[in-house]
Amino acid sequence: MSEPQNTGPQGPYPPSAEMLATPVPQAQQERSAAELRAAWAPPKGWRYVTAVNNSEIGLWYALSAFGFMLLAGVLGLLIRLQLALPENDLISADRFNQFFTMHGSAMMFLFAVPMFEAIAILILPALLGGRDMPFPRLSAFGFWCFVIGGVFVMGSLLFNAAPTAGWFMYPPLATQDEGPGSDIWLLGLSFIEIASIAAAVELIVGALKCRPPGMRVNIMPLYAWYVLVVGGMILFAFPPLIAGDFLFELERSFDWPFFDPTRGGDPMLWQHLFWIFGHPEVYIVFLPSIAIAAMVVPTVARRPIVGYSWIVLSAVGTGFLSFGLWVHHMFTTGLPNISLGFFSAASEAVVIPTGIQLFAFAATLIAGRVKMSLPMLWIAGALAIFTAGGLTGVMLAIAPFNWQVHDTYFIVAHLHYTLFGGMVFPVIAGIYYFFPFIRKKMLSERLGRWAFWLIFTGFNVTFLPMHLTGLLGMPRRVFTYPEAAGWGWLNMISTLGAFVIAAGFAVFVWDLLRPKGAQQQMPRNPWAAGTLEWSHNIPAEYWGARSIPHITSRYPLWDDPDLVARMDAGRYYLADSPHGHRETMVTSVIDASPELVQRVTGPTWITLLAALFTGGAFIFPTFHMYAPALVSGAFALVCILYWLWTSTARPPAHEMRDAGLGLSLPTYASGPKAVGWWAVWITMLGDATAFASIVFGFFFYWTSKPDFPPEDAPHAAPELVALAVLALTASWALTLAARQWNAAGRIGRARAALITAPLLTAGGASALTLSVQALEPTTHVYPAIIWALMIWVVAHALVGLIMQLYCLAGSLTGKLTPRYDADLWNITLFWHFLCLTVLVAGAVIGLAPGVL
């Protein structure tokens, strides 16, 4: 790392008490406020859709996720209507299958996870006293991908073409399914999962690098801890599912037999990959709700949270343990008992951290002076329901009982108890709590109570009887049942209850959307909370924090009575915008000491276009239209390159920026100080997980099939594999060398390396492609998985190649110089991971057949 001198922060830090007490002259306050307002002004008129600000994107994201939830809820009602009477024929069996599949899938993929991301995007910057997320355009891109994918997947219902195999798509049901239903599920939801990962990357970087100065890790809001944990879980849980989708879609489109036992495949692999995702998913859904409770509870109790470290422990601990649970869902599938034992054990262990969090909240409430507000009512309801769900969960973790009620309505009841208690109620609590922050208006107390009692009673009336229905033997996912079964009256009760829930939601939605123009201006911190989001101006301003404060405690608004006035006066950091840029502050990971002023991007069409074309690349293949998909993918690539080229890591016009309080900060960073580098790191962690899942698949076949690899099977040509590994490793070495030469000022050499490296990359990728030509992927799973590995590596090599050329172009045009070399740092990081991938894939393709 050769960093020229004088590019670090200069000036006093932390600010002294006198510095903070010095008033800001009125004229300066007005000038700087006007500058900020201009820089952050949202786009007007129809250009409003080009906004990328977290307050807009987060709001749209939350509203769309909520919209999808209402649609999925309507499907739930239709399911209940069909089941109200025995031998009902309101909807056909096929429609019914579509409905429950889409109900489950939409609730999980279009509501539960996106809702977390939406709320986090909306409030995290404010909790951290910041202006925006570090990569606003990435959030915008993720949001548009989400909407396009969601509309596409839900739209299939209208054409009677929706998937029918249940929300976990077990093969062989789903692999042999006629029509595009399963493809829509696989491709549409993969697309959304990628958007989820993008949001997770953004949130993690936001929580790590964009905290206000002084907010060390031990005083950051608990919400930020949860964001880190949940973001990390998304990063490790979604990629296996994406890898599974990849294999699954290869099977459906090209008949590669990954899950077909007649040709050596094994449907169990899908179950493994699905549940490696599926069980953490339960906690991915549930932890953000706890996070909301962790914000509401101290406010309601009017005292700091009890057991901050304990809560951090539980969050991190749950994050880890929840990955030990995946086989939990496969008790009845005939795995060795001993393996099942491991998972049973992990299921019991995860109860501990969950319990600790609930105790910490209870202790806070007991130790405080509780003021029962509407958000707290919803939290209390959530606790009641969730505890009940937890009890049935412990029952289910006992393997013999699980065999008993497997696939009955008992499971449906348990599932909804945990999801309503762990997700729906806390989210609504969060909406009541944060609504005044988001819209600067209050929701109605009276309507809120109505909604609560309707939903709460309706919920119990619907789902409590289902435990009994299940114990009496009613299987889930049946579209009707005979009169003689005797479950009719229970089902009727459940259906009536479902409509009470619906009435409650109607009240809630009305409260949310009814015009509130006439309402008086609300007070600034209506709940008298202690965290920074309540320092925002009323009426609303688009700039987020007026100035970015220096933070010294967990509840700054309670502990520092002068804070808000000083923020308003622009006493703190980045109170102005002399060049009309949108900027936010980047600080160090542990101690949040100021490092950099980061310029953030503004409104643009390019993210929308990029999302549209990316959507095309995923949607066309569902109808087997591969040429348009390729074209669309190419356009998406062009859009993304244009977006990166024009707005990221450009050499700044001014090297340093006066940040206020005498502190002067650099405006450019590369390597680990730069947010972009962190984003690449985190993304690649997810990418590596997906790759590891495919490798896991290879070894899974080896353990589960005696004839893997088959005796006489042809193998990949070892010389070509070796050649590919050599060429790609050399390309990696050259990329690394290019970075070092460039930093040392030897630009000619760096360019030469960046010309040679792509050639090597292309050569390596070709050699790898050629090495497997003798294998016929449709004949057996062994050649198929070798091909899958090859495709994975070659696709990544192509991305690596584009990156090398991108940096070469940057070097030739002056975007990339020895001082401004962030791009080169980022692609080297990508190549580190790629190099590892190549070595592992090379070993599996080239060496494993000889060893096994």
Next chain:
Amino acid sequence: MRRDPPPQSDPDRREFREEAESLWRINLAPATWAAHFVTSYAIAAVVCAKAPALLPHARLALLLATGLALAVILWLGWRAWRQWDYRTTGDYTNALGEAEDRHQFLGHAAVLLALISAIGVVYGTLPVLLLESCR
């Protein structure tokens, strides 16, 4: 709740400086649990699929792995306990914005995580102790 930074001796300052810490460190104990878990699962799966006769040996190996994992977690936990330094400072919540608070907070969190990881490892060993055959 503002307070002036306490006068600090040089060794203190060195001990509390930012570069000496890392968020990774609090993840080490859970990562040990994860490694133990994956090893147990992988060994059980491979042995049961390829050579059920070796199961007694595998169980022994797994017990050794448990011992190793617990030793690692214990060591991590002990180091974290020292870092938390609860006995001498008596500061339980570490709610302030000083380097020392952050240092001890990370110690506290790591102690707790070591605890839960140890419990996780013990739970994960129960099946090895209780089950004697693959089926």
